[in-house]
Structure formats: C-alpha cells, structure tokens
Amino acid sequence: MRGLLAGARSWWQHPAFARGLREMASVSPGLAAWGLMTGVAMVKSGMSTFEAVAMSLLVFAGSSQLAAMPLITAGAPMWVILATAFCVNLRFVVFSAHMRPYLVHLPLRWRLFQGYLTTDLSYVLFTRHYHHPSEHVAERREQLAYLSGGSLFNWLSWQGASLIGIALANVIPTHWGLAFAGILALLGIGCSLASSHLRRVAAGVAGMAAVVAYALPLKLNIVVAIASAVALCLILEESWPKKPGAVA
DSSP: OHHHHHHHHHHHTSHHHHHHHHHHHTTHHHHHHHHHHHHHHHHHTTOOHHHHHHHHHHHOOHHHHHHHHHHHHTTOOHHHHHHHHHHHTTHHHHHHHHHHHHHTTSOHHHHHHHHHHOOHHHHHHHHHHOSSOOSSHHHHHHHHHHHHHHHHHHHHHHHHHHHHHHHTTTTSOGGGOHHHHHHHHHHHHHHHHOOSHHHHHHHHHHHHHHHHTTTSGGGHHHHHHHHHHHHHHHHHHTTSOOOTTOOO
C-alpha cells in the first residue's frame, strides 16, 4: 500500500491529473444518478445494508450489480450469478486488451488498481485523448496522471451516490422513477461521446441488436449487442473515410 501511495503522489501533482478530474466532472452527474439508483435498488431487492455497501465497493459495476441482484435474492446458483455478471461485463475484456500497452510497464499492483478503477467513461475519455501508448517516460506519466484523475473522480462520484442511495433507500419513494432517470442520464452521456460517424453506427447497431435479442436469458442480449457492433465496425473500419488525424 505504501508503494501505491508513493506512486500516486507523483501523479496527482501532474497537471494532467487535474485535467482528468475536470473532464470527468463534466460527465459524472449521469453516473452519479445511476449510482444512486443502484444503491436504492440493492436495498429494495432485500439486501442488507452491509451486503449492499460491500457489493458497491467490491464489484463497482452498475450493470452487473443490477443484473446479479434479482438472481441473488431468488437464490440462484452461484455459477448462474457469476456467468451473468461475466456476460454483462464482457466488454471490459476488450477494454483491457486495448489498455494493456498503456499500462504494461507498471507493477502488477498498479495494473490491478487501475483495472479496478477503470470504467466505461474513464476508458472512453482516456482513449479519446491518447490514441497511442507512449515510449517516453514523461508522456507515460502524463497519460497515467490523466487516467488516474478521471478514474478517481468517477469512483468517488459513483460510490458517494451509491452509498447515499443505500442510506436513503427506505426514504426515497419508488415512484420517483430513479431507474428511468439513470437511463436518460446515461443516454445523454452516450450521445455526447458518439463523436464520429463510425461511433454513431456502432451505437445504433448495438442498440438495435440489444432490442432484437432482448428475450435471451442471462442478459445475453448485451453480449449480442457488443459482438454485433464490434464485428460490423471491424469490417467498416478499413474502408470508412477518415479526416486527417481523426480517430474512429
């Protein structure tokens, strides 16, 4: 832990760390709404306060938490719960493969720590700024500082909102429609990140595939949506017209 704190100290003093914080702060309200809703949903599903807090801190993945909660309360077999969470979070395998060149030079403890903190938004914001990993020490430090700043703010906003939701679950009326508010917030964030034609095509294909495959068990429609979007974009990427310096 001392090594983690010593390494982090050099990063949070870098200007890129503050830039990562600021840019994540501009999009985190939607994630906070999602975290609040998840905290409420965990308690409403019958989990104890301790269980809900532990799940929020250890799992830190709203979509898999929401998918696993009804299975846990229904007494489903452990393999079903784990398989569902794995399928819902399968996209992080792709994220990890993409992020590996950026982090491979770090000690294992730092890679594990960054892997725990990294979410969809922190990954998207980071890769939008840094298209390629650097071989220079100063640039690597800047990239890690930016990633750490954004990921830390995202974690704090999510956990803070989730813990508030857990604490106030029995006070907040269910008819407030927090789930729908969280979905709308995430939809707004997703639309703002669809900054190129290829990304918009990927979002549209994923959305349509998820709806068509909605009847599949274990939330497998999400896996179908991801696979469909990735497969189509890999086919289109080579022939898709790009502006000079643009990233698909």
